[in-house]
Amino acid sequence: MTKKKIIISAVILILLVTAGCIVWRCRSYFIGTSSAPVEAKENEDFGIADFRSSVDRDGDGIDDQTDILQGARAYIDTKPVYKSKYYPTGYPDDQYGVCTDLLANALRSAGYDLMELVNEDISIRPEEYDIEQPDINIDFRRVDNLKVYFAHTAVPLTTDIYDISQWQGGDIVIFENHIGIVSDKRNDDGIAYVIHHNGPLQKSYEEDILESRDDITGHYRISE
Template sequence: MKQKYVAGVAGIAVLSIFICLILSHYQHTSSSRPKDCYAVQMQQFHSTVDADGDGMDDQTDILQGALEYVNTNPKYKSRYYQTGYPDDGYGVCTDVVAYAMKNAGYDLQKLVQQDILEHPEDYTVTEPDANIDFRRVRNLKVFFAHTAIALTTDVSKIEEWQGGDIVIFERHIGIVSDRRNKNGVPYIIHHNDPWQTAYEQDILEKRTDIVGHYRISK
């Protein structure tokens, strides 16, 4: 009996350590920006559209919005919100895009809901719910294919990847950074899981599941 008790206490101790390690990952994800390692000066694309009329073009607004959002150090967790947008310090990959677009004057929640209602046959949504539909990658794949400017998915064409673009993977999504690795390939601003060490990372060349690359406006 005593041996079982000791083993139980030891098990709880190990579990506690494991939980602490996970919490440590949650709390220490860095929003500090990586250095631009590309030796060639790359001209940044600027949109001709300023949807929110703030004096800053869409492309710059989206990039800045993504950076401002990850600077809040959101913790990774999928939750349902009655208002749609997370407001408690938690979030997932789609929230980086939603808040980035909101900064440029685009309400992704309303836009996705409208597109689902207008083109239900293109979505796998049986019961539309505006509070969650815009936070699902599978829906954003369809939405951006309908509404945004489609660009190359070839990572080697580095000039065509610009800060503020949107990149979609099979089950993930992020915003393209204006900083690049030594090969000229841009970093990605994203929120992938609780074990991330930074929100802006050099992952684009490592991914084999890129399914979309979009720009909101010309």
């Protein structure tokens, strides 16, 4: 083999390895991963009772808390691809989405239409929202607006992640610029996982992230 062929072969090998690494690192962008953590623990492992809401808003025989958790998992099972777009219908309809779309779809499965609810709340108390021109199709998909909305419509809970019994699957957790649904899965210390959609390079939709974040601004339950 000539020196030139050796160099060409080496370059091709490097390109193939680089491409393989990029595809592996970005696999969640292309195919997503919705499987729950295999080694995760649950409430019973820590002597914690599962919370069940007394409310069944959509009248399907399943309480709100369970409906929301199931709705979050049903949404990530579609393997949504992270992309921020505007939709004239409000809810994305093309398998793209962002963190607020996971939340909105989870709540909609329990009978809570955030698009309508947030729009109504903005019309009632516009002074509480930093919005120049309300737009029903996008306002419910903004984290800042949801912070305002849940602050007076949902049940406030502790933001102390080490008070583990207070974190239940189906709760809502809000960060500075992000939002997700609390999972019913926990790590070895009992800290709850979070079901969320944070970006195209995210490894899994259900992750152990609470201890690595220092920007939790709210923790809510939709009903008691």
